Amino acid sequence: MVAPLAVDIDGTLSRADRSIDGRVLDALREWDAPVVVATGKALPYPVALCQFAGVEERVIAENGGVAYVDDELFYLGDDGAADGFRESLANADFDAGWGDADLVNRWRETELAVRRDRPLAAVRELASEHDLSVVDTGFAYHVKAAEPSKGAALRTVADELGVEPGEFAAVGDSANDVELLEVAGESYAVANADEHAKAAADVVLEASHGDGFLAAVDRIRDGA
Known part of the structure; x- marks a missing residue:
């Protein structure tokens, strides 16, 4: 087998x-x-x-x-973990980068994905304000709880x-x-x-x- x-x-x-x-x-x-x-x-x-x-x-x-x-x-993750980050992002100088429909995040529940042409340092700074981590998958920056x-x-x-x-x-x-x-x-x-x-x-x-x-x-x- x-x-x-x-x-x-x-x-x-x-x-x-x-x-x-x-x-x-x-x-x-x-x-x-x-x-x-x-x-x-x-x-x-x-x-x-x-x-x-x-x-x-x-x-x-x-x-x-x-x-x-x-x-x-x-x-297995907190379904509200990225809510605070999402609110902070709405007030930032950049957005998640996927357009108004945002099909990348539309059904996402425990994290938020940010397009990789956005400023990584700023994404990390915003994430840290909410005790979240950022994982670069090579396709997006995923803002999520660490666990x-x-x-x-x-x-x-x-x-x-x-x-x-x-x-x-x-x-x-x-x-x-x-x-x-x-x-x-x-x-x-x-x-x-x-x-x-x-x-x-x-x-x-x-x-x-x-x-x-x-x-x-x-x-x-x-x-x-």
Whole structure:
């Protein structure tokens, strides 16, 4: 039997332009063990990806702030944590950067994502006023409470699935994947990963993005 699989989306399942390669959806669907999609995105995005891939909806969203498994929703972060930051941002010289509709944050419940062309020092200063941390995922600055993480959420999901977190193999690319890679028993960073993810992973792959993910699943199968 292969290991249960925990995998990030952006930068890991995606191409460099953030589109999804159909081959990774096939790999997820064909995986003969539980698959958990773990992302910084809001909950609807990984749920939709699971539906389109044809796998059970087992997801970690908002960098561990929310998890969904076996028709049960877990709030692992404070659903009001970013409210004060959001109010302060309304009075700042910049906004979150996603336009009036703000589809990035519309369904986000435990954190707020700020576009990376906004001033990081100012984002951090505002966040610190509300005792919040800022995680740079390479796609956005995520303003959140310090405690929730993908790794902590994986422990919750694993318990619901009746397996140990160390039984998982994990694949990621960014600083917000560090705890996930550390909690999993087997961990891989794709070649485009940042220095934090590479340092946390057992193996740094030669291939990038979705190609790196496919290389990881081949290695996981070979070790089964």
